[in-house]
Every structure is written in structure tokens, then in C-alpha cells.
Amino acid sequence: MPKTNKVSVVFTDVQKEIALEKIAEAKAAMPFLISLTTEERKRSQIMGPKSLDYVRQCLEGAKAFPDELKKSFDTAEMEKDYEILSHLLGVQIACQEVMELINDTLTASGIEALEAANEVYASLKLSAKGNASVKGMVDKISERFKGQGKSKKPKTT
Helix, strand or coil: CCCCCCCCCCCCHHHHHHHHHHHHHHHHCCCCCCCCCHHHHHCCCCCCCCHHHHHHHHHHHHHHCHHHCCCCCCHHHHHHHHHHHHHHHHHHHHHHHHHHHHHHHHHHHHHHHHHHHHHHHHHHHHHHCCCHHHHHHHHHHHHHHCCCCCCCCCCCC
């Protein structure tokens, strides 16, 4: 029974360029995106699943009781932070879904490509025994495995 591939498509250069353009458009639509340094990531509190509600409730508290806060506290800036958080979380979820699909497709197509390559290599190795021109190709392909050698079984005592 012939093997069927999970991924059997043609992804053209044009389709790739369109996808990359759309990604560039998405980045351009969010010019405020930044990159944090490793140090900034390490020393900051990280938002967890319950943190958005916490921030929302504290924002409500800041609006309801402004006189209880330091005069230097900027409630409007906190509200902007909350708004970008809530909006970007939706964008992040959509991007994560696309990344999962891309990663799964890369994994599946990689598995299929390696299985096919292994089948070709095995067939060519058999043919190389009686065909000098095939042997040259097998030698070229075998360079990928150079230095790997056969794994030695550990000695048992």
C-alpha cells in the first residue's frame, strides 16, 4: 500500500512572497512593537493568565479612587498599557495559532522528506554495487554522515 503524505502541496515563491508581505504589513500596523533585552526580561514581572484581570481591577480602583494615589501616578498611562495588553493578547493568540500550524507543517514535511531521502539513499546504495556512476552519487550523499560512524554499544560487565 503506497504511503500518503500529510503534506503534499506546492508552496510557490509567489505565495511565499505574499505571506512575507502580509507579515511585514502586520508589523507595520504595529509600529510600537519593541524588543526587550535579556536583562530587561529577567528583571521584570511576567504577565500570567490572571494578571490581565488584576491590572483591569487595579485600573478600575485607580479611576474610582484617584485621591488615594500618589500625585505623580498617571492613570491615563496605565489605561493605555491595559488597552494595548488586551488588544495585543488577541493578536498574539492568532499569531501563536499560525506559528503552531507552520511548525507542525515544517515537522511533518521534514519527516516525510527525510523518509523519502532515506529510501532513495538505501536504493542507490544497493544499485551502486553494480553501477559505477551511481556509486559517485552515493559517495557524495554519504558525506552527510561523515564522522558519525556506527554507535558503539556500551560494554556490560
